[in-house]
Amino acid sequence: MGFCDVPFWLDVTLCCGQVFRWERQGEWWYGVARDKVLKVRQIGGRFEYANVDAKFVEYYFSLDVDLQGIVDSFNRDAHIGKAVKEYWGLRLIRQDPWECLISYICATYKSIPAIRLMLNKMAKKFGEKTVLDGLEFYTFPECKKLAEASERDLLDCGLGYRTKYVLETSRRIWQSNFDLESIKKQPYSEAKKALMDFPGVGAKVADCVLLFSLGKTEAFPVDIWVKRVILNHYSDKLEPELAKKLSARDSLSSGDYERLNSFGRNYFGLHAGYAQEYLYHYERMTL
DNA sequence: CGTGGGCCTGTCTA
DNA sequence: ATAGACAGGCCCA
Numbered sequence: 001m002g003f004c005d006v007p008f009w010l011d012v013t014l015c016c017g018q019v020f021r022w023e024r025q026g027e028w029w030y031g032v033a034r035d036k037v038l039k040v041r042q043i044g045g046r047f048e049y050a051n052v053d054a055k056f057v058e059y060y061f062s063l064d065v066d067l068q069g070i071v072d073s074f075n076r077d078a079h080i081g082k083a084v085k086e087y088w089g090l091r092l093i094r095q096d097p098w099e100c101l102i103s104y105i106c107a108t109y110k111s112i113p114a115i116r117l118m119l120n121k122m123a124k125k126f127g128e129k130t131v132l133d134g135l136e137f138y139t140f141p142e143c144k145k146l147a148e149a150s151e152r153d154l155l156d157c158g159l160g161y162r163t164k165y166v167l168e169t170s171r172r173i174w175q176s177n178f179d180l181e182s183i184k185k186q187p188y189s190e191a192k193k194a195l196m197d198f199p200g201v202g203a204k205v206a207d208c209v210l211l212f213s214l215g216k217t218e219a220f221p222v223d224i225w226v227k228r229v230i231l232n233h234y235s236d237k238l239e240p241e242l243a244k245k246l247s248a249r250d251s252l253s254s255g256d257y258e259r260l261n262s263f264g265r266n267y268f269g270l271h272a273g274y275a276q277e278y279l280y281h282y283e284r285m286t287l
Numbered sequence: 288c289g290t291g292g293g294c295c296t297g298t299c300t301a
Numbered sequence: 302a303t304a305g306a307c308a309g310g311c312c313c314a
Contacts (some may be wrong), residue, residue: 017309108310115299115309160295165311202311222310252310253289280309291314300306 004058007067010042011088018212019093020103020116021123027049027137033060034096035139037132045077062091070217074275077232079233083282090278092212097180098173099140100213105165105200107208113159120144121157141249147174148163165200172198184214191216203257211273220264224255225248229279230260238263 007073008097014022014029022031027040038060039050049057058064069115071084102122107115126141126149146154154163172178183191193216195206204223210216222230229247235243242259252260268275 055309063292103312104309109294109308110296110310112309117297155295158296161293161311162295200311204310208309221309225309251291254311257310262288284309293313294311296308298306298308301304 001220004047006063007089008047008061008063008091009087010040010044010061012087012090012281013061013093015178016087016090016277017112017284018277019095020107020112020119023142025133030132030135030137032137032139035128037130037137039132060094064093065091070271070274073271076268080268080275080279083278085210085280087281088283090281091273092277094215095213096140097183097209098143099168099212101180101195101198101201101205101209102140102146102166102260104205104208104212105169105198106159106162108162108200108205122154122159124154125157143170143174146170148240162200165185165198166210169198169200182212188216188218192219203261205255207261211276217271217273218265218269220261220276222252222260222264222266223280225280225283226276227252227260229283230263232283234263234267237267 010029014031019031022029027043028039031038031040033056036056038052040057041048042100066185067089075081075084103115103119106118106119110118120138123138123140126145127138130137130139146166147166149170151163154166159166173180183194186194188210191210192203192206195201195209196203201209204221205217207221211219211221230238231243231247235247238246238259242256246256264276265272
């Protein structure tokens, strides 16, 4: 048990789409991080946790970062101001890079409930079972387990065409004993390039992994929702040609992705990723 | 460098 | 009820 005295809004942090496998059971949230089952809740502003030590909770939920300072660094117009005011206390979770990478490879062209289902099926088939409060949880599969999995098994988890990406990426990481954490040391664009070398990892997936698990808060993932945010609220800050082209098409070419991505990073600055998460959630909730 | 089409499979909507 | 559209993109031609 414990509490914290920094600005933090647990429910929004868990519901804003950055993590997929947390579940609410009554007042408590349960989630698996690496080999631990975390149990947390927030009542009347009071944050409590169980089955895990304070240090890990602080690290996992980024309670050690100066949220006020981060938000001040990008709170530069009326729209982001509304998002920040509405969801003040949203923090980026520090996920495990391996789980994050596979999760976002699986997340392409899928809805969030479907992503959750896929990941839970994989965990049940290839992860380790743990019981807490009479509830069953499964750790995310080890790299070795997925590297040695059969195509059939992954198809049965509902991965579809993502099967070969997950298999190849897992095998490559396992065979070369690749350390994802080592990417942390590289600057943003090099780190992004390294990730995009894995099959099934394009610019969007790479930005998500950098932001949600490798500490690159300047990463600015652009998905369909962020594209809408930019078109609806920031189109006057884009080249007119680009804005026109984006509103005409629904898909995003890789060049246009990079243009929106660099707009976000230039406009919002060092912690553009935090801005992205506030904007993303605000847009989804107000539609 | 840019563009278009196909893609596994749950969910949601008409 | 059941078909059809759509989903936090990526890859290849």
